[in-house]
Amino acid sequence: MSLLEFCRWLQYSAPLHTLRESPVFFPVVATIHLMGLALIGGSVLLVDLRLLGWGLQGQPAARIADDAERWLRRGLVVMVSTGILLFMCFATKYYYLTFFWVKMAALVAVVVFTRSVHRRVAMANEAEVSPFRRRFVALVSLFLWTTVAVGGRYIGFP
């Protein structure tokens, strides 16, 4: 089964057909998806603003990053689970949208980046990381998250 065939099978399966019939299902899930955006946005900004020197400078970056990670994980759970539901409703539409694939690629990239380079820099002893490196890592993270968000917005445009 090709990916397109899978999307078609998913979208036109009986349960998805029933969910699409409901006038409230998609709007409600989309609303929860948007609330996830706030949660992810907040926890990402907490760390990246700190690394840029514009956030909670009175606290060690490692502490802020540790705290933010819990909320980022919760935000991601909300985002991904509602995102999968939204995708399933119109799977074939998204299959053909370039922005959807750009968003997915950026999402994978930013999750990998956050769990590796980004975390290492945020958790490191601050005396051992140059300010330039800290800022650069924060900017890459913000750029990737913005790509995910913009891609997400464009998927929904008519």
Added chain:
Amino acid sequence: MDLFRFFEWLGTTSWSVALHESRYVFLFVLMLHVLTVSVFVGTAVMIDLRLLGKAMTHVPVSQVVTRLVPWSQAGFFVMVVTGTLLFYAAPLTRYENVFFRLKMVALAMAVMNAWLFRRTAWRRVAEWDLDPVPPRRVRVAGALSLTLLATIITTGRMMAYSDYWFG
């Protein structure tokens, strides 16, 4: 002149028509409005979670508030500017939208809640600044703020479905 007539007239002004009919400028403003949720609501949520004793419990509340509020305010400013433009693009449609009206009520309540917090509990922040879980009245303010922000997001999203459901 009543509001209905005023918004009807506002929608006929040339800039309103131009914004309404422009494909890319309108969508760009809409995108900014939606994505700034991550800055405005995002930082506000982190402040509220601290007020509730659910995040950054080791950081003094005053530090969280003074460092994050400027970002929340900057986000709020972008929200108001882009929101005003989206309203201006179709004044009567927005005015008649029941979810728009609910959203404005929730917004006014959220602003009032923040103002009340500033005028009351915040004045005595020194007494509970280091508490991992702040006093009850502070937690109530935080919970109220979270609820109102969720309401603003929900009613904002539902504006798009008003015609579909009730039209």
